[in-house]
Amino acid sequence: MNYTEKEKEYFNNKLSQVIYNPNRFKVLIGEDRFLFGIVSAxxxxxxxxxxxxxxxxxxxxxxxxxxxxxxFDKAIEYAYSEPVQNNFSIFRVETEEERNAYYYIENALFRTSSLWDLLAQFYRLFYKLEMPKERVYYKKVFDPSLQSSDRFKVKATEINNYLEESDDTDCEGEWKGNHSYVNDIRNKMTHRNSPNIAVMSDYDMNFKQHPTFIIKRILEDYVTASKYMKEILDEIEKEVMESFDTEQ
Incomplete structure (x- = not known):
């Protein structure tokens, strides 16, 4: 197995680590029906x-x-296509496959950012944080210096340390500082110019990075967010089971 195949296998293995049961919080009514929803009075x-x-x-x-x-699946497909692997240039976009790779990378990036906010929403609900759901920001929820995180201070500190981790790609396995890197790219896309376009001007200076490099960083950030998501979901499931046991 060559390096490219090992890299693709690593990405696919990482993706396969994240699994959710679609029936986890579904309330069955009879054999083939379930409770769609309820609005409490x-x-x-x-x-x-x-x-x-x-x-x-x-x-x-x-x-x-x-x-x-x-x-991620589409980004990986295009990033490892022959045109991208053979003709990538840091100065200009050469192929349609490269454009497609960056397109799906950006999709994965912004949706992974949404995943962090969704994680914060679960924390808000589980710990009954006094903040409107419309104003939940993950960096604020996981700020251990704020009183709102007192009930999960250890976990908030752990997550915050990850969010603020220094950049280090000279290591085996998962790289360090992935979230900061991903956040910088997102901010650059939002406030300056696309990091997928090479520029050199007074406005900004940027040289493209290969799609596979960016995929690795976003994918590892996604897996980390998903790990924390699993932890809080397990806690929520215990609460749900205990609350219904108490009601009986």
């Missing part, structure tokens, strides 16, 4: 009310994760 903290709130977020997670995986 004044008591959103009742067991069914909280369950449906979790299910709303979880259904969004399932949809988001499918889109992220699809974007």
């Amino acid at each position: 004044g008591d959103s903290e009742a067991p069914f009310g909280r369950l449906m709130q979790y299910k709303t977020l979880y259904d969004t997670l399932i949809d988001l994760d499918w889109k992220i995986k699809f974007s």
Whole structure:
């Protein structure tokens, strides 16, 4: 197996690590029906009310994760196509395959950023954080210096340390500083110019990086966010089971 094949295998193995059960928070009614939803009349903290709130977020997670995986699959496909592998230039876009690779990379990047915000939404709901759901920002939720994170200070510190990790690609396995790198690219796309276009001017200076380099960084950030997502989902499931046991 050559280096390119090993790299592709690494990416695909990473993607396969993230699995969600679509029925995790589904309430069955009979053999072939399930509870679609419920709007609580004044008591959103009742067991069914909280369950449906979790299910709303979880259904969004399932949809988001499918889109992220699809974007990665297509990005990998185009990044390892012969035109990109043989004709890549740091100064200009040479092929349609390269444009497609960057297109799906950007999709994966922005949706992975949404995944971090969704993780923060689960924390807000589980820990009953007093902040409007429309104003939930993951860096604020996982800031261990804020009082709002007191009930999960250890985990907030761990996540914050990852978010602020220094860049280091000279290491085996997962690189360090992936989130900061991904965040910088996102900010550059939003506020300056596309990092996929080589420029040298007073406005900005940028030389392209190979699609596979960017895929590795975003993919590893996605897997890390998904690891933290699994942890909070396991905690939520325990809460749900205990709340219904108490009701019986």
